[in-house]
Amino acid sequence: MIKNIDDPILEVHDLTVAYDNEPVLWNADFSVPKGKMIGIVGPNGAGKSTLLKSIMGLVPIASGFVKLFNESLKKTRSKIAYVPQKESVDWDFPATVLDVVEMGRYSQKKLFKRLTKRDKEIAIEALQKVKMMEFAKKHISELSGGQQQRVFIARALAQEAEIYFMDEPFSGVDVNSEKAIVDVLLQLQKEEKTIFVVHHDLQSAINYFDWFILINKRVIASGPIDDVFTPELLKKTYGGNLTLLDQMGQVFKHKQFPIREDK
Template identity: 55%
Template sequence: MTPFIHPVSVRDLSVAYHRKPVLRDLSFDTPEGKLIGIVGPNGAGKSTLIKAILGLLPLTSGKVEIYGKPYREQRHMIGYVPQRESVDWDFPTDALDVVMMGRYGKLGWFKRPKAEDREFAMDCLEKTGMADFANRQISQLSGGQQQRVFLARSLAQDARIYFMDEPFVGVDAATEKAIIRILDELKGQGKTVLVVHHDLQTVREYFDWLLLLNLRQIAFGPTEQAYTADNLQKAYGGRLTILPEMAGVAALR
């Protein structure tokens, strides 16, 4: 029998900025075909974790494997949606060109995209409800529309694992529903999706598994096991109020 290889395997991962520890000794193996929330207070290291996994930040110690191999050998398997504020939205390009960028991982940077690549990109815009805005400059789009375009770009990468950093921040309710619908479709295709998330009240609704983080790993596992009052208190401390009448839903003070 062939042993199961986890989509993402993290071992003893630590990261420091200017010698100050930001993440310490994280170890976990993700299941396949699940929506996995990465949750914790501001400054907990959530975005840092994604960047470290993707090789955008150096590790102080530990290692990361994507389907059993180093990230640099498996880049073609990864789709990434960064935080909106990290993107230069004044860059002179239209929505379709942004989505086409997602095809270059499959093509290689020196091959010209073909008609079928353009069709695939338009398909991704259609899925995110942005086909009518294909020729619109990204600077002219609303925050929610920009987020949908970046989601379409990640879909164009046709990846097996997706990392999304706060995809619901600054979007309207319709866009949030559209995003979660697409994430559910990816899960249905057997893809693994890791999402940095801040809204505790939707954690149970959105995610199958949960990584609860505050510089250290507080809990990792199925949401019904990891999302407990005790674990939330460990992660958020005095900034969190547990409301018994809300059946375990937590609220920030």
């Protein structure tokens, strides 16, 4: 079940990615409309992070192409923000929280210039949005996992982008951080931004997202929640994993009583 869109904000065509000749993502082919909150869901090793990284140009593509705003990544970089997994960097690096958020204002052209007053204001606003202002001068090694995640999200917010790609922003975060992150996502959606989130927990996924991409090495389904989040398609995505089938049972119980009020 892959729903194709006429005027997509993201178009992935026939995308195949391989590490050492071993394909990790096969013939991914889908498109997504503007302004959606998209959950990228699938089992471990399904190629969820790889999909994000190949869209961001971080891993070499074996075949196919990616278009954002109907253009190549090179031309649209300034409109796209990426939130990597927080495990991808060394948090002992000598930098303060504000230092890291200000990196969202860097670009190849601006590296040799000073940040402007406006750049600094934007960084501070971004920190306020993730409710981390009181940590601005703290060193990044003093943060909890959830706070580190919020710093990364603030850095992406400082880019003032149109599309956000987030890799597992909810993994290993505390309740406060989760709430802060959800607030940020809802605010972004209100501003009609498009947000892609790699997510591993099916039970909470249903509350956060209105569009789903189910993947397991291939794109199994892509479309609005009601068309895609079905027992058959999830079974196809997760295979015969018993504990997950059990989890899915609970998910569908929840689905009858949506937690989101606007549904």
